[in-house]
Amino acid sequence: MEVLDNIPIHLDPGEVLKGLHLDEKRGYLNAVQELVEIANSVIHPKVIYEVSYVDNKNEDTVDIGGIRFTSRVLRVNLDKIGRVFPYIVTIGKELEDKAASFDNLLKQYCLDEIGDEALYLLRRCLEDYLKKKYRLGQISNMSPGSLKDWPITQQKQLFSIFGNVEALIGVKLTDSLLMIPRKSESGMYFPTEVKFYSCQLCPRERCQDRQAPYDKNLAESYRKGK
C-alpha cells in the first residue's frame, strides 16, 4: 500500500474556462484565473492505492486482495488479469470550505467545477504514476456505483482493502456510502488491451460527464460473457 500526498496538480485556467462553457473573449479569463489561484492555494491532493491480486473468478464475482466483489462487468474485465490497483483519491475539504465562504453563487459554482477538474487531473496523475512505476501499458478503471452492475454498496469492500482510510488520507465513507470530502473518488485500475469506459455500458441519455458513447453490442457481450 502506498500513500502519495505530494502530487503537483496543474490547473489550467483556459481548460477550466472550457469546462465551464465560458467564452474567453467575454472577459471571463481573469475572473477564472483568480479562482484557479485560490484553488491552487488550498487544495491538498492525496492518493492511496494498493497492489492487489485477483483470485477465485466465478460467474459474476471475483476476489481482489482476498475481498469478494460482485460485478459481472468487473469479473469479465479481469478475465485474464492477475494484478489490479484499487485506489482512493481526494483533493481534500479545503476547496469546499473556501467555496462555502463566498456569498456569490457563481463563484461557488465555478470553484465546484474547478474541484471536479482538479480531481480529474489527480486521477490522471495516479494513472501515469502507476503506468510508469509498474511498467504497465494501457490501463482502464472502474468505480463502484458507476454501473448498476457494480453498485455503490461495494464501496465498503473497496474501502476495507485499505483499513482506516480516514486516518490515512482523510476520506470517510458515510453510512449512505458517500465519500467525505465530496471531491473524492474510488475505483480499481487494471491493465487492458482495449481501453474500457463504464460509459460504454451506460445507456443514460444526458450526462455531461460521458467519456465514451453507449455501445449496445458491447453491453450485450458482457451479459453473455466474452
Ligand code: SF4
Ligand atoms: S454516461 Fe455518465 S452516468 Fe453513465 S457511466 Fe458515464 S459518467 Fe456515469
